[in-house]
Amino acid sequence: MIFLLLSLYIQLFDSEIKLNYDGSLDIKEEITVNYDGGYHHGIYRDIPLELRGKTGNYSLGFKVHEVLMDGESVPVKKSRRRYGGGTDLRLRIGDPDITISGIHIYTIEYSATLGARYFKEWDELYWNVTGNRWESRIDSSHCTVHFPSQIQLSNEDIKLFVGLQGSDKTMENYTLSSNSLSFGTGILYPGYGATVDIRFPKDFLIQPPLSTTLSLKLKSFLGPILVILLPLSTLIFLFKRWYREGKDLPIGTITVKYNPPKDLTAAEAGTILDQRVDSVDITSILFDLARLGYLSIEEIESKKFLFLKNKDYKIKILKDMELGEEKHLREFLRGLKAKGGKEFLISDLKGEFYKYVKNVTEELYKSVKKKKYFYGNPDTKRKVYIGFGVAALFIGFQTTIFSLAAGSFLISGVTGGIALSGLITLIFAPLMPKRTYKGREVLTDILGFKEFLIRVEKERLKRMLEQNPTIFFDFLSYAIALGVVDQWAQRFSGLQIEQPGWYSAYGLHGPIMASHITSSIGDSIGAFSAATSPPRGSSSGFSGGGGGFSGGGGGGGGGGGW
Numbered sequence: 001m002i003f004l005l006l007s008l009y010i011q012l013f014d015s016e017i018k019l020n021y022d023g024s025l026d027i028k029e030e031i032t033v034n035y036d037g038g039y040h041h042g043i044y045r046d047i048p049l050e051l052r053g054k055t056g057n058y059s060l061g062f063k064v065h066e067v068l069m070d071g072e073s074v075p076v077k078k079s080r081r082r083y084g085g086g087t088d089l090r091l092r093i094g095d096p097d098i099t100i101s102g103i104h105i106y107t108i109e110y111s112a113t114l115g116a117r118y119f120k121e122w123d124e125l126y127w128n129v130t131g132n133r134w135e136s137r138i139d140s141s142h143c144t145v146h147f148p149s150q151i152q153l154s155n156e157d158i159k160l161f162v163g164l165q166g167s168d169k170t171m172e173n174y175t176l177s178s179n180s181l182s183f184g185t186g187i188l189y190p191g192y193g194a195t196v197d198i199r200f201p202k203d204f205l206i207q208p209p210l211s212t213t214l215s216l217k218l219k220s221f222l223g224p225i226l227v228i229l230l231p232l233s234t235l236i237f238l239f240k241r242w243y244r245e246g247k248d249l250p251i252g253t254i255t256v257k258y259n260p261p262k263d264l265t266a267a268e269a270g271t272i273l274d275q276r277v278d279s280v281d282i283t284s285i286l287f288d289l290a291r292l293g294y295l296s297i298e299e300i301e302s303k304k305f306l307f308l309k310n311k312d313y314k315i316k317i318l319k320d321m322e323l324g325e326e327k328h329l330r331e332f333l334r335g336l337k338a339k340g341g342k343e344f345l346i347s348d349l350k351g352e353f354y355k356y357v358k359n360v361t362e363e364l365y366k367s368v369k370k371k372k373y374f375y376g377n378p379d380t381k382r383k384v385y386i387g388f389g390v391a392a393l394f395i396g397f398q399t400t401i402f403s404l405a406a407g408s409f410l411i412s413g414v415t416g417g418i419a420l421s422g423l424i425t426l427i428f429a430p431l432m433p434k435r436t437y438k439g440r441e442v443l444t445d446i447l448g449f450k451e452f453l454i455r456v457e458k459e460r461l462k463r464m465l466e467q468n469p470t471i472f473f474d475f476l477s478y479a480i481a482l483g484v485v486d487q488w489a490q491r492f493s494g495l496q497i498e499q500p501g502w503y504s505a506y507g508l509h510g511p512i513m514a515s516h517i518t519s520s521i522g523d524s525i526g527a528f529s530a531a532t533s534p535p536r537g538s539s540s541g542f543s544g545g546g547g548g549f550s551g552g553g554g555g556g557g558g559g560g561g562w
Contacts, residue, residue, distance in 0.1 A: 007035065007036055007037040007038030007040070007561075008033055008034060008035045008036060008038065008040060008043075008136055008561045009033075009034055009036065009136045009137050009138075009139060010031060010032065010033055010034075010134070010136055010137070010138040010139065011032040011033070011034050011103070011139050011140070012030070012031075012032040012138075012139065012140050012141070012142065013029070013030075013031055013032075013130050013138050013140070013141040013142070013188075014029070014030040014031075014032075014141070014142045014143075015027065015028070015029050015030075015129050015130070015141070015142070015143045015144075016028045016029075016143075016144050016146070017127065017129075017143065017144070017145045017146065017196075018146045019115065019116065019125055019145060019146060019147055019148055019205075020115075020148055021148045021149075021205060021206050022205070022206050022207075022208050023114065023115055023116030023117075023118070023123075023205050023206070023207065023208055024061075024111060024112060024113050024114070024115050024116075024208075025111060025112045025115030025116075025125075025127070026109075026111050027109070027110055027111065027112070028107065028108070028109045029045075029106075029107070029108045029109075030105055030106070030107050031043070031045075031105070031106045031107075031108070031559075032103065032104075032105050032106075033103070033104055033105075033106065033561075034102070034103050035100055035101045035102060035103075035104070035561070037101075038561075039099050040094075040099065040100055040101070040561045040562065041094040041095060041096055041098060041099060041100065041562055042069070042074070042092070042093045042094020042095070042100065042106075042561070042562060043093055043094070043106060043559055043560065043561050043562070044090055044091060044092045044093065044559050044560060044561075044562055045090070045091045045093065045106075045108060045558075045559040046081075046083070046088045046089070046090050046091075046131070046133060046558050046559055047062060047088060047089045047091070047110070047131075048060075048083075048086055048087070048088055048089075049062050049080075049086070049087045049088065049089050050086045050087050051086075051114070059114075060112045060113065060114045060115070061111075061112055061113025061114055062089060062110060062111070062112050062113075063110060063111050064078070064089070064091065064108070064109075064110045065109045065110060065111065066107070066108075066109045067091060067093055067106070067107070067108050067109075068106070068107040069093065069094070069104055069105070069106050069107075070104055070105055071105075071107070074093055074094060074095070075093075075094065075095050075096075076091055076092065076093050077091075077092040078090070078091060078092075079092070083133075091108065092562060093106055093108075094562070113208065114208065115127065116205050118205070118207050119202075120202075121202055122199045122200060122201065122202050123199075123200040123201070123202060123203070123204055123205040124197065124198065124199050124200065125145065125196065125197070125198045125200070126195070126196075126197045126198075127145075127195065127196050127197075128193060128194075128195045129141070129143045129193070129194045129195060129196055130188060130193045130194050131193050131558040131559070132164065132165045132191055132192065132193035132558065133191070133193075133558025133559070134188070134190055134191075134193075134558045134559055134560065135190055135558070135559070135560035135561070136190060136560060136561065137187060137188065137189050137190060138185075138187065138188040138192075139187055140184065140185065140186065140187070141184060141185045141188060141194055142182070142183075142184040142185075143182070143183055143184070143194065143196060144180055144181070144182045145180060145181045145182075145196060145198065146179065146180050147178075147179050147180060147181075148205070149179070150178040150179050151178060151179075151200065151201075151204060152178060153176060153181075153198070153199075153200070155176075156199075157198060157199040157200070158174065158176060158181065158197075158198060158199075159196075159197040159198075160174060160183050160194070160195070160196055160197070161194070161195040161197070162185055162188070162192070162193070162194050162195075163192055163193075164191050164192055165191065165193070171183065171185070181196070181198060183196070193558075225413065226413040226414050226416075226417045227413050227416045227417045227420070228417070229417065230414070230417025230418060230420070230421050231417055231420035231421050231423075231424055233421075234420075234421035234424050234425065235424050238424060238425065238428040239428075241428075241432075242428055242431055242432065245375065245432065245434055246428075246431050246432040246433065246434050247431075247434065248434055248435050248440065249435070249437065249440040250440075251440065251443060251444055251447070252444060254444060254447045254448050254451060255444075255448050256448050256451050256452050256455075257445050257448035257449040257451075257452060258449075258452055258464075259449065260446075260449050260475070260478050261442050261445040261446060261449070264442065264446075265284075265285070265288055265326055265328070265329065265477075266281075266284040266285070266287070266288050266477035266478045266480065266481040266482075267281040267282065267284050267285050267288065267328060267364055267481055268326075268328075268364065268367060268368055268371075268373075269446050269449075269478060269481055269482065270284060270481030270482060270483075271364055271365070271368050271378075272368055272373050272435070272439060272442060272443055272446060273443065273446055273447075273450075273481075273482060275374075275378050275430075275433045275435075276378065276379070276382075277361045277364045277365060277379070279529055280480050280481055280483055280529075281364065281481050282332075282357055282360060282361070283480055283525055283528055283529050284477040284478070284480040284481035285328065285329060285332045285360065285477075286315075286332075286528055287473075287476050287477035287480060288329065288477040289329060289332065289333060290500075290502040290503065291473065291474060291476075291477060291500075291502065292325070292329075293318060293319065293502070294317070294318055294319055294321060294329075294333055295315055295316060295317050295318055295333070295336070295502070296315070296316045296318060296501070296502045296503070296504075297313055297314075297315060297502060297503050297504075297524060298313065298314040298315075298316070298503075298504045299311060299312075299313055299504065299505045299506040299523075299524065300312055300313070300314050300345075300506060301506060311506070311523055311527070312345050312346060312347050312527070313345065313346040313524050313527055313528070314343065314344070314345055314346075315336065315340065315343070315344055315345070315346060316342065316343050317333070317336065317337055317340075317341075317342045317343070320333075321333050321334075326363075326367055327363040327366070327367065328360050328363035328364045328367055331356070331359050331360045331363050332356070332360050334356075335353060335355075335356030335357075335359070335360065336349075336353070338356070339353050339356070346524075346527045346528055347527070349528075350530060361379075362379075365377050365378060365379045365380075368439075371438075372436050372438050372439070373435060373436060373438060373439035373442060374433055374434065374435055374436060374439055375433075375434045375435075375436055376433075378433030379433075381432045381433050382429050382430060382432060382433060385425055385426075385428060385429035385432055386425075386426060386429045388422070388425050389422045389423070389424075389425035389426035389429060390422065390426065391422065392418050392419065392421055392422025392425060393419050393422030393423055393426065394422070395415075395418065395419075395422075396415045396416065396417070396418035396419030396420070396421070396422055397415075397419045399411070399415040399418075400412050400415040400416045400419055446482070449478065449482075450482045450484060453475065453478070453479050453482065453484050453487065453488045453491075454484050454487045454488070454491075456491050458491070458495075461491055461492070461495065462495065465495060465496075465497065469497065469498030470497070470498045470499070470500040471497075472488075472489075472492055472497045473497075473499070473500045473502075473503060474500075475488065476488070476521065480525060485521075485522070485525065486522075489521070489522075
């Protein structure tokens with residue numbers, strides 16, 4: 001790197017600045033570079049695009065018009081980068097496929113809308129001519145500033161600074177006429193630069209319209225504004241949409257219910273409760289089908305090793321599904337028969353039955369929508385918002401990284417705002433399904449029945465057992481779907497229950513103590529839940545003016561070879 005820096009230097013940095021009545025500048029730089037060895041393709045020139053003001057940085061309105069090498073067109077790659085809290089335009093001049101040597105002259109013509117500054121008692125041009133960030137020495141620099149019309153200025157109106165960034169060292173040698181100012185410097189070492197400061201009588205220059213100034217300042221602040229404005233707008237929009245289409249009606253007072261809602265399977269009850277189909281809802285269907293007489297569940301010992309025993313569960317399909325039953329029940333039974341036949345072990349389903357769970361899940365969502373418990377399919381509503389959210393978050397995040405690397409901070413503001421908007425959308429996605437009035441009513445019944453399963457008194461339960469010895473199993477599928485199977489089992493502590501015809505625990509017959517069978521029930525639930533889960537790896541996931549100094553004012557920057 002050091003060799004590259006020493007192998008080129010700037011023989012002459014010549015700058016011609018035309019100051020216009022409206023304070024704008026037309027600038028032409030001719031940079032004579034001597035490539036004295038090494039391997040180079042050209043130079044790069046960094047031009048600060050912003051000036052620091054009282055309320056933050058604001059754009060000066062730069063526009064590059066022409067870049068030449070030895071009077072001919074040359075490839076130029078433009079990019080933006082952050083430096084010292086501001087934004088630079090980097091012009092990388094040269095052909096990456098061509099190595100050059102010797103002396104070459106680079107011509108850069110550009111303009112700045114807000115070149116001059118305006119104070120209460122005077123107007124001013126305060127401009128960093130060469131920049132203080134050149135990597136190579138500049139043997140000589142020269143600058144001519146052309147005034148928009150003839151004017152008589154005094155020496156007190158001219159300050160020329162030279163030196164390192166922040167130096168207040170001034171030069172006294174310059175040529176001043178009624179329409180221009182010219183000056184030159186000797187050697188400027190890396191980090192050194194030349195700055196011109198000219199004071200004009202008030203109203204010599206015409207201040208640009210407020211609309212121009214505001215538009216350029218807005219351009220500088222637009223990135224940060226959009227980072228806040230886009231997510232804020234998204235938040236307001238989604239909140240209004242949730243309030244109108246997603247906010248559920250108040251539940252009201254919950255009254256204990258001693259039976260599940262009529263015409264509602266356990267899986268449907270679980271789906272209405274938390275607005276989604278999950279593993280416990282799917283598992284509850286097995287016990288619902290058994291309760292309805294379509295299959296039986298038998299606990300068996302599958303393997304023995306010394307005193308250790310392994311449990312498995314034999315499923316027997318007893319009859320075909322009747323047409324009047326719910327489609328999700330029919331789809332579930334169809335999947336069991338397709339994978340296991342008329343008789344099979346739950347262990348045989350492991351890693352296979354999960355393929356049928358998708359169809360069962362879809363039918364469950366369709367069922368609660370068809371019965372008018374929700375405004376639309378809750379899964380579809382979530383997926384729409386999740387899809388938009390994931391896309392916005394991914395695209396916004398990726399493009400923000402690239403735009404920051406390229407120094408495009410306006411685009412970064414837009415893409416950053418899109419990414420945050422995507423995150424907000426993902427937060428709102430689970431809240432968007434909305435229950436209908438009918439859904440709210442049945443939810444109240446479901447919560448009342450859930451309260452019964454959790455808190456039923458022992459004396460009441462004894463009386464209910466006398467009337468129905470298999471009540472534990474009759475309500476088991478609902479306890480599974482509502483996530484309270486353990487609490488339901490605990491209510492039967494110390495009580496005798498009757499095994500139904502569709503369930504038999506190994507070695508147990510007739511009336512038995514609840515404690516003898518609850519562990520078996522828990523094992524069977526766990527075994528079937530594992531059988532309905534996909535094997536690892538098979539699922540997809542997304543988952544006013546004062547003292548001046550060298551380097552002050554607008555303009556400046558620097559450059560080097562590449």
